[in-house]
Amino acid sequence: MTIFSLKCYTCDRISGEGIVGEMSEDKKISIAVIKRLPRYYRYLGELLEKDILRISSRELSEKMSVTASQIRQDLNNFGGFGQQGYGYNVEYLYHEIGKILGLDKTYKIIIVGVGNIGQALANYTNFEKRGFVIVGMFDINPRLIGMTVRGIEVRDLDEMEQFVKKFEIDIAILTVPKTKVVNIAQDLVNWGVSGLWNFSSVDLKFSKDIVIENVHLSDSLMTLSYKLNEKKQIKNYKDEKRSTAMRNHYNK
């Protein structure tokens, strides 16, 4: 909880104190819950596509491999939404979670670095449906500058400062090499960008006013290899146990 003091602009005296936290830190939702919300949102979206308008917490729980009580707990953080004996109203819940996720707002986005990943993201029309509107793309490569992706022109990095300030960009998607990303991110923050979606395999850190999501695709691949390896070890262990038991049986 942070306490801040209020100073009178005229007499310069402290006129009161405010507590940030009554609605922020005190009611702060854990990061684990926040990370699950997009999944709820996706699943509910899939149900809507299939015209399913009502779902019990048990069904939702089976579909999502999360316990029904977990779902109730998660959604209680935001005031519930379920009705005893009725279950959840899919459309209502979908829109409410959308609002919680801030998807009822519109965000102005630029992509910095227009390689394969940058182009893939620019082509992803689903983002736009959720309010993430890509308004500009930037690169230093002369072969890419002037090209358009879905009608959006790729501009020279030199034009970025003016563009960001003029259009008051909210979020920058960073798909630049890791040697460049720190300086570029610092510039963007100085120019007023408050959200960074970073694909550059370096964890960016700024003051807590700046929101950063660092994406590390290779982490997911390493988790996959861990699990594959674990399965193999278990299999080898089973095989070994089995053949030892066999040997013992025949040697009796």
Add this chain to the structure above:
Amino acid sequence: MTIFSLKCYTCDRISGEGIVGEMSEDKKISIAVIKRLPRYYRYLGELLEKDILRISSRELSEKMSVTASQIRQDLNNFGGFGQQGYGYNVEYLYHEIGKILGLDKTYKIIIVGVGNIGQALANYTNFEKRGFVIVGMFDINPRLIGMTVRGIEVRDLDEMEQFVKKFEIDIAILTVPKTKVVNIAQDLVNWGVSGLWNFSSVDLKFSKDIVIENVHLSDSLMTLSYKLNEKKQIKNYKDEKRSTAMRNHYNK
């Protein structure tokens, strides 16, 4: 814990029982720890690049924004590695975590769907350094078939079955549309693929013998928008509180 029985191939009698779990479920590492391992691995790799060979758990903790006790707990799952008063040997820890993650093995990988994301992943040379070797790429688009990316030819999807069986592919990277992914994944599993890295914005589910990592890039973007929105609400709340206090002060 699973108990399995051992049957004699000759006399058909049950010759013993084995317990899977002595080394698997009992010693099972929590998914939260597993998910942190790639981060440790990345950070240690960055230290090595800077020729830093020794690090205290306090320094590692600051760098990673994880408590020192958390780091000790995490690494104790795999037998420790730290020495009181010395800290961690970066190179040793890097290689040991690499082994735990299965990065000392080589995996044969195919990419199914050679759009922007598929091409971006094919171009990512770091994967290969960690043992993930892309040996084939497949698509149905005639414009892409025959093209090469880093020397790897894009083949017709029709050739995939033979290829997967012949080269005993371990992992398939799926970057196909979500309407196609379930059938393609099922085929691959039938042909012996045991790991699926799925980018198709549908959660795949198979028996527990198949390892799946579902990547949902938009989840990360929605988390970003949640946090941006939360910050804005806190700011509005602060501003409101401040102006109320101001008003009260002047109205006294």
